[in-house]
Amino acid sequence: MEWSDRIGRRIRLRDLHILLAVTQAGSISKAAEQLAISQPVVSKVIADLEHALGVRLLDRDRHGATPTIYGTALLKRGTAAFDELRQGVKDIEFLTDPTAGELRIGGTEGLLAGLVPTIVNRLRRRHARLKFRVTQAPTIAAFYRDLRDRNVDLIIGRILSPIADQDLSVDILFDEPLLVVAGSRSRWLRRRRIELADLIDDPWLLPPVGSVGAAIIQETFYACGLDFPQAHIVCDSFQMYAVLQATEPYLAMRPGSMMRFGVKHPSVKILPVKLPPLPRPVGIISLKNRTISPVAKLFIDCAREVGKSFG
Numbered sequence: 001m002e003w004s005d006r007i008g009r010r011i012r013l014r015d016l017h018i019l020l021a022v023t024q025a026g027s028i029s030k031a032a033e034q035l036a037i038s039q040p041v042v043s044k045v046i047a048d049l050e051h052a053l054g055v056r057l058l059d060r061d062r063h064g065a066t067p068t069i070y071g072t073a074l075l076k077r078g079t080a081a082f083d084e085l086r087q088g089v090k091d092i093e094f095l096t097d098p099t100a101g102e103l104r105i106g107g108t109e110g111l112l113a114g115l116v117p118t119i120v121n122r123l124r125r126r127h128a129r130l131k132f133r134v135t136q137a138p139t140i141a142a143f144y145r146d147l148r149d150r151n152v153d154l155i156i157g158r159i160l161s162p163i164a165d166q167d168l169s170v171d172i173l174f175d176e177p178l179l180v181v182a183g184s185r186s187r188w189l190r191r192r193r194i195e196l197a198d199l200i201d202d203p204w205l206l207p208p209v210g211s212v213g214a215a216i217i218q219e220t221f222y223a224c225g226l227d228f229p230q231a232h233i234v235c236d237s238f239q240m241y242a243v244l245q246a247t248e249p250y251l252a253m254r255p256g257s258m259m260r261f262g263v264k265h266p267s268v269k270i271l272p273v274k275l276p277p278l279p280r281p282v283g284i285i286s287l288k289n290r291t292i293s294p295v296a297k298l299f300i301d302c303a304r305e306v307g308k309s310f311g
Contacts, residue, residue: 011052013085016078018045019057023075027064080289083150087293100129101295106143106152108212110255111282112136113238114262115310116156119302130295144168147287153296155285156303158212163285171300172283173307177256178220180273183245184266194273196224205241205252206231216280217253223276242268257282257310282307 021031022042032039050057057071067075090101107116112134120132135152137143143155148167163170180199182188188199200221206229207213213236218228233244241252246267259270284300286292292300 011049013082015045015049016074016081018042019049019071020075020078022046022058022065023067023071026066028060030064079150084291086150087291090293090295097129100127100131101293102131102133103154103293103295103299104133104135104152105299106135106137106146106155106157108157109136109236109238110158110213110258111156114255114258114260115282115303115306118261119299119306122306123298123302127298130298143285147285150290153286153293154299157282157285158216159281159283159285160212160215167288169286169288170283171286171304172281173303174282174310176280176282178216178253178275178278178280179256179259180251180271180275181245181254181259181268182251182271183247183249184269185247186249186251186269186271188251188271189269192272194271196221196273196275197226199251199271199273200226200229202229202251203232203249204229205233205235205244205250207236208234211236213253219278220253220275223278260310261306 018031018035021035022028025031025034028042028046029039032042035042046058053070053074055070056068057074058065059068093100105116116134120134123130135143135146143152143157144165146152147155158176159170159172180194180196188194188202206217221228232250235241238254238258241250241254242265244250245252246265251271254268284303286296
């Protein structure tokens with residue numbers, strides 16, 4: 001039998017859905033319960049799939065069921081097929097009503113506190129029925145799995161290095177400056193020009209080591225021939241930074257787009273510190289082999305528009 005016949009006559013989306021449910025539940029019995037069908041029906045579907053493909057898709061024992069390398073390969077493509085169908089339905093809804101649609105975005109805190117709300121608000125003013133689901137994570141890498149699993153449609157964030165992953169596409173928006181900020185009571189506000197070396201011994205608020213923010217700040221200090229400063233408080237919340245800087249002379253670094261587009265905190269002031277012009281690209285990451293939705297295209301076009309004005 002030809003492969004086209006196997007796919008067209010022997011493999012159905014319902015069968016792939018059941019196989020996926022078994023691997024996610026970890027057993028045939030649990031999957032049957034979740035799907036509200038009998039266990040023999042689930043077992044027969046899996047057996048028919050294995051017969052049609054000529055390979056074992058699941059390893060079964062008394063502990064449950066786990067996918068074999070063949071099962072994993074089929075599910076990887078099956079997930080993409082389900083996603084394309086879901087995207088197709090969304091495209092039809094968008095074509096029926098171009099003012100409606102939904103986009104799932106992943107991003108890091110600095111961009112979610114300034115750039116992303118600006119893009120979303122601009123799009124919502126043009127298309128009032130658009131919906132957005134936004135997820136925050138400490139690193140861009142943390143989103144790669146969600147992107148590949150189709151849990152988010154695109155990622156927006158700092159690109160620390162060229163992405164070698166062949167399945168990912170990067171659209172650079174702009175290079176974002178880094179700014180040194182202090183509380184309104186800081187003694188440094190009286191200075192017109194400050195070197196980063198002058199601030200090395202001051203109390204710093206810094207993100208956790210290993211995060212995107214820490215890597216960028218560390219790169220900045222190293223480029224000035226300085227060691228990474230000692231953190232008096234380690235925290236990855238810009239909101240907490242603002243509260244702390246309102247009453248104490250802490251120093252911190254913030255993304256330029258956050259200071260441009262984000263909520264203005266009276267207690268946070270930009271210091272006139274000259275930093276080296278390091279490339280700090282901000283971009284949108286998406287899957288190369290995934291059909292981009294009309295709403296995602298609207299978002300990317302608007303992001304370029306906002307990024308161009310910022311640059």
